[in-house]
Amino acid sequence: AKSNAALLARREAAVPRGVASAAPVFAAHAENAELWDVEGNRFIDFAGGIAVLNTGHRHPAVVAAAKAQEDHYTHTSFQVVPYEPYVALAEKLNALAPGDFAKKTLLVTTGAEAVENAIKIARAHTKRPGVIAFTGGYHGRTLMTLGLTGKVTPYKKDVGPFPADIFRAPFPDARQGVTVDDALKALETLFLTDADPSRVAAIILEPVLGEGGYHPVPNEMWQALRAICDKHGILLISDEIQAGFARTGKWFAIEHSGVVPDLISCAKSMAGGYPVAGVIGRADVMDALAPGGLGGTYGGNPVACAAALAAIEAIETEGLLARSTALGETFRTRFAEIGARTAPYRMWDIRGLGAMLAVEFVTDFDTATPDAALTKSVIAHALKRGLILLACGMHGNALRIMVPLTASDAIIEEGLAIFEAALADAIA
Numbered sequence: 001a002k003s004n005a006a007l008l009a010r011r012e013a014a015v016p017r018g019v020a021s022a023a024p025v026f027a028a029h030a031e032n033a034e035l036w037d038v039e040g041n042r043f044i045d046f047a048g049g050i051a052v053l054n055t056g057h058r059h060p061a062v063v064a065a066a067k068a069q070e071d072h073y074t075h076t077s078f079q080v081v082p083y084e085p086y087v088a089l090a091e092k093l094n095a096l097a098p099g100d101f102a103k104k105t106l107l108v109t110t111g112a113e114a115v116e117n118a119i120k121i122a123r124a125h126t127k128r129p130g131v132i133a134f135t136g137g138y139h140g141r142t143l144m145t146l147g148l149t150g151k152v153t154p155y156k157k158d159v160g161p162f163p164a165d166i167f168r169a170p171f172p173d174a175r176q177g178v179t180v181d182d183a184l185k186a187l188e189t190l191f192l193t194d195a196d197p198s199r200v201a202a203i204i205l206e207p208v209l210g211e212g213g214y215h216p217v218p219n220e221m222w223q224a225l226r227a228i229c230d231k232h233g234i235l236l237i238s239d240e241i242q243a244g245f246a247r248t249g250k251w252f253a254i255e256h257s258g259v260v261p262d263l264i265s266c267a268k269s270m271a272g273g274y275p276v277a278g279v280i281g282r283a284d285v286m287d288a289l290a291p292g293g294l295g296g297t298y299g300g301n302p303v304a305c306a307a308a309l310a311a312i313e314a315i316e317t318e319g320l321l322a323r324s325t326a327l328g329e330t331f332r333t334r335f336a337e338i339g340a341r342t343a344p345y346r347m348w349d350i351r352g353l354g355a356m357l358a359v360e361f362v363t364d365f366d367t368a369t370p371d372a373a374l375t376k377s378v379i380a381h382a383l384k385r386g387l388i389l390l391a392c393g394m395h396g397n398a399l400r401i402m403v404p405l406t407a408s409d410a411i412i413e414e415g416l417a418i419f420e421a422a423l424a425d426a427i428a
């Protein structure tokens with residue numbers, strides 16, 4: 001029989017430590033919101049492969065669609081011989097994305113690649129170099145996306161220099177003393193000091209900061225950014241890679257604000273566990289690059305496209321947008337109860353949109369000092385008790401919920417009971 005310890009030792013010898021794993025166990029099998037390791041231990045999965053599994057592990061329709069596609073062809077490269085699943089997925093994304101205008105979609109493989117291409121397309125269309133991103137934003141681990149990412153440790157440490165013409169503006173986080181007004185004033189100052197707005201191609205932000213701590217962008221911020229972009233001919237990009245595809249109760253989280261972006265980057269839960277990502281945008285913008293300027297050998301792999309079409313259909317037919325909203329309410333209520341009962345004054349600021357929800361651990365309510373050690377301890381105790389949790393946030397003290405939206409109420413309650421027991425262990 002295989003053991004987690006033996007596999008961990010092999011892993012440590014064969015795989016660089018830079019690719020860290022949250023759980024010291026090895027997967028054997030998974031289904032919907034449950035996972036079993038190689039020793040037969042069962043876990044409830046509140047991490048969903050980092051927000052990839054809104055439709056759960058191995059959704060039957062997603063697996064069936066991928067298997068059916070595998071019986072025909074698994075790769076031709078869209079740049080050599082195109083195939084219908086790519087086109088069908090592009091059509092579907094164009095129809096789902098907000099905006100009453102003609103759209104086109106580029107498919108790639110990873111989220112970082114989607115962001116890279118969104119920036120390339122924005123630069124090619126505007127013929128401008130500048131890009132503005134925000135504090136605490138996370139956009140990927142390639143060099144352009146790291147440049148856009150607003151958090152040094154662990155992502156940006158020792159791997160610069162990053163591409164030029166990237167500017168940083170403060171994210172509006174009232175808790176940190178940054179109001180929407182403050183953030184907009186800082187942006188106007190940035191236009192005066194460093195980033196000539198007539199040389200800025202795009203402003204990119206996540207509708208809910210993901211790795212940065214599940215802080216939603218206030219609606220007034222989106223509205224103001226839209227006006228600023230329109231005034232200066234700047235493109236507005238919503239990075240929906242973590243927040244999209246029902247996580248917040250909408251297809252795209254920016255829809256909560258009513259603001260329509262020019263470009264959207266998407267990935268993760270769009271395909272229920274298969275690697276495909278996209279840039280969706282205004283047709284004229286998307287056509288900025290000449291033939292051959294976009295692509296990649298594997299971009300829009302047919303098996304992943306077939307899986308994505310099935311995952312999107314499952315979100316539609318199983319009512320997962322509404323389910324996300326309801327689950328968000330459940331987690332809000334239960335976190336408040338659990339915090340008051342088991343860790344008074346240590347669980348604070350339950351926040352998010354829909355089921356994209358996080359809660360912070362602090363030393364006390366008066367100072368609200370982030371408590372990353374307690375957060376780590378809760379996660380470790382939860383794992384021992386059979387629940388997979390992930391942290392996030394600039395100070396590593398936020399716990400985020402990315403549970404499959406297909407999870408039953410019973411599984412959610414079982415997970416919450418484990419969470420409460422783990423919290424009690426960690427506080428003790």
Ligand code: PMP
Pocket residue numbers: 050110111112113115138139140141206210211239240241242243267
């Ligand atoms: N943007 C956002 C908002 C993300 O959450 C992520 C992944 N966590 C990325 C970009 C990068 O995606 P990938 O890891 O697939 O490259």
